[in-house]
Amino acid sequence: MEPTIFDKNMMWQDHLPTGWSGLYQQFIERLTAIDPTLRVTGAKRKFGELCIRFDRYNREADALARVAEQSSRTLCQMCSAPGELRADMNSVYATLCDLHAGATRPSDRPAIYSIIVHPSDD
Ligand SMILES: [Zn+2]
Helix, strand or coil: CCCCHHHHHHHHHHHCCHHHHHHHHHHHHHHHHHCCCCCEEEEEEECCEEEEEECCCCHHHHHHHHHHHHHHCCECCCCCCECEEEECCCCCEEEECCCCCCCCEECCCCCCCCCCCCCCCC
C-alpha cells in the first residue's frame, strides 16, 4: 500500500531527537485535522529547537508549527522531561533537562522562528 501523506509526514520523526517524538506526533495529528493534504517538507532540530517546514502556506498550520516549536524549547530532546535551551562550550544548542544538561549552560538566546514556506512544485 502506498504511504499516505500522514505516513510521509510522520517519517520526519526519524530526523528528530527521541525526546520530541511525542510532540511531533501530536503536531502531525493536529496538522492532519487542519488540512490532510499539507506535506511536511522538513522537520529537524535547528539550533536546539524544532524547525518544521511545509510545502505551502497555511495560516493555521503555520501557527500550529510555531506552538510546536515553542514547546520544543521546554522539552528535553533526550527524554521529554521539562527542559530548557542550553549551549555547550562550542555554542552548540540543545534543549535539555537537568539530568541531561551535562556541561552545558543555560542559553538566553531568543527564539528563532524559521518557518520557510516553499512554493509547491505542481
Ligand atoms: Zn532529559
